[in-house]
Amino acid sequence: GNSVTQMEGPVTLSEEAFLTINCTYTATGYPSLFWYVQYPGEGLQLLLKATKADDKGSNKGFEATYRKETTSFHLEKGSVQVSDSAVYFCARAGSGNTGKLIFGQGTTLQVKP
Amino acid sequence: GAVVSQHPSRVICKSGTSVKIECRSLDFQATTMFWYRQFPKQSLMLMATSNEGSKATYEQGVEKDKFLINHASLTLSTLTVTSAHPEDSSFYICSARGQGGDNEKLFFGSGTQLSVL
Numbered sequence: 001g002n003s004v005t006q007m008e009g010p011v012t013l014s015e016e017a018f019l020t021i022n023c024t025y026t027a028t029g030y031p032s033l034f035w036y037v038q039y040p041g042e043g044l045q046l047l048l049k050a051t052k053a054d055d056k057g058s059n060k061g062f063e064a065t066y067r068k069e070t071t072s073f074h075l076e077k078g079s080v081q082v083s084d085s086a087v088y089f090c091a092r093a094g095s096g097n098t099g100k101l102i103f104g105q106g107t108t109l110q111v112k113p
Numbered sequence: 114g115a116v117v118s119q120h121p122s123r124v125i126c127k128s129g130t131s132v133k134i135e136c137r138s139l140d141f142q143a144t145t146m147f148w149y150r151q152f153p154k155q156s157l158m159l160m161a162t163s164n165e166g167s168k169a170t171y172e173q174g175v176e177k178d179k180f181l182i183n184h185a186s187l188t189l190s191t192l193t194v195t196s197a198h199p200e201d202s203s204f205y206i207c208s209a210r211g212q213g214g215d216n217e218k219l220f221f222g223s224g225t226q227l228s229v230l
Contacts, residue, residue: 004156036221043117044206044221089157099145099210099219103157 006090006104013080013111021075021107023064023090032093033057033066033073034101039086047075047088080111116140117209119222126197127230134192134225136207142187143209147219148180151204160205163190197229 006023013019025033032051036044048057050066050073057064062077073090087106094100116139126132136146145164149157161177163169163184171177179201181193190209194201206224 008154038224041122041223043119043223044208046219094159098162099147099208100159100162101147101157101208101219102159103149105154105156106151 004090004092004102004104006088006107008105008107009087010108010110013109015082015111015113016079017111019075019077019080019084019109021088021090021109023073023075023104025071025073025090025092025102027071027092028095030066030068031095033064034091034093035062035064035073035075036089036091036103037086038089038106044089080109082111082113085109085111117143117207117220117222119207119225121225122223123226123228125228125230128198129196132194132197132227134194134205134207134227136190136192136209136222138188138209138211138220141209141211141220143190143211144187145210146184146190147208147210148182148190148192149206149208151206157206160192194227197227199229202227202229 048059050057053068090104169182184190
């Protein structure tokens with residue numbers, strides 16, 4: 001089927017630790033891929049995106065590379081901060097330019113000082 | 114950046130009552146709005162797509178008579194959960210796409226946590 005699977009949380013890290021949140025997808029073709037972040041009390045915000053295979057999206061120190069061979073889009077950050085504590089959602093575009101998104105279940109990240 | 118306001122952020126209601134959730138685009142005109150629902154530890158699932166001035170398109174398995182969607186203007190869409198039951202307790206979130214926007218120009222509300230007693 002068409003789905004997005006991301007690692008279960010919560011993920012708890014100390015400040016300056018390395019972060020990886022795994023995300024894999026199933027799809028027909030090569031849809032655009034996204035990472036969204038939701039800080040407490042706020043709406044989902046687009047963190048980064050990649051629109052084709054081998055593209056690397058990056059923003060605020062976060063990176064994710066569109067890997068068609070492994071159908072993955074893992075989120076990484078070299079050194080997390082307390083302010084990165086949030087819920088992270090991996091998503092892929094639905095078919096056609098409809099605006100529909102197919103999300104993973106979200107991963108809660110908690111960074112401790 | 115563009116802002117989408119969703120209200121209320123949290124609501125508790127009795128079984129059998131109806132609850133209305135509003136989604137407003139504050140600084141742009143949203144031709145299309147989307148309503149999602151998330152049960153604990155599960156994905157955000159698209160419920161329906163609404164276009165201004167026309168009937169909403171519901172995803173398979175979503176009851177249109179239970180989840181009434183109105184998109185009467187370019188800045189406001191509402192979701193009404195009618196005759197709510199405990200199994201409707203969930204997190205509901207809207208997103209909006211502006212005119213001429215693409216898949217990547219979507220802006221989300223902060224969500225509504227509905228608890229039905």
